[in-house]
Amino acid sequence: MENSIGKKLKNYRVKAGYSQEELAGQAGVSLRTVQRFENGETTPRGDTIKRLFQIFGKSPEEVLDWSHEENKGFLYTLVLSGLLFLFSPLLGLVIPLVLWLNRRNKIAGVDYLGKKLINFQLTLLIPYYTFRLISYLRMIPSLNHGEVNIGYFQNSIKGLLWVTMIVFGLVILLTAINAYRLYKNQPAVYFGIPFIK
Numbered sequence: 001m002e003n004s005i006g007k008k009l010k011n012y013r014v015k016a017g018y019s020q021e022e023l024a025g026q027a028g029v030s031l032r033t034v035q036r037f038e039n040g041e042t043t044p045r046g047d048t049i050k051r052l053f054q055i056f057g058k059s060p061e062e063v064l065d066w067s068h069e070e071n072k073g074f075l076y077t078l079v080l081s082g083l084l085f086l087f088s089p090l091l092g093l094v095i096p097l098v099l100w101l102n103r104r105n106k107i108a109g110v111d112y113l114g115k116k117l118i119n120f121q122l123t124l125l126i127p128y129y130t131f132r133l134i135s136y137l138r139m140i141p142s143l144n145h146g147e148v149n150i151g152y153f154q155n156s157i158k159g160l161l162w163v164t165m166i167v168f169g170l171v172i173l174l175t176a177i178n179a180y181r182l183y184k185n186q187p188a189v190y191f192g193i194p195f196i197k
Helices: 002-016 020-027 031-038 046-054 060-064 072-086 091-103 110-138 150-183
Strands: none
Touching: 002 031, 002 046, 020 031, 020 046, 031 046, 072 091, 072 110, 072 150, 091 110, 110 150
């Protein structure tokens, strides 16, 4: 097992174009630790493994847990679950969250994909619900000097429709893009505030 993990580290390091010295410097460990680890002479403690592999976007669970199964069908399910946002924005967040929490340490790629998708959905929820709230508040007569202004009403409805179309369009577009990228074995490309790291 030690040699396999050391080989993994070396493969990630070489692919990223790092020297052993650069990797050791970024991870905050000694050069000798990296050398001994890659040569299979030792297996570092959990914190050191975390710091070394985190540079390549890998968690210790991904590296150490050999029980991760490959299940591309589940990854497609996770990507497509984002479309539930079209029926209910909160459902479009809750279902991917539940799927991610249940399988993130069991299926390869779920942890990374789930985080990206959930951060994307959360990022969309903030402007979507903020604009809805503002639109609804503008339609309340008591906030408009006791008058029902048809102009406010029309503008609020138009604005709400535009925001909804833009947000829903982004959900559909990024779902299609990421389903295609998954088919091509490429990493997900969701944007968003990193609420979950």
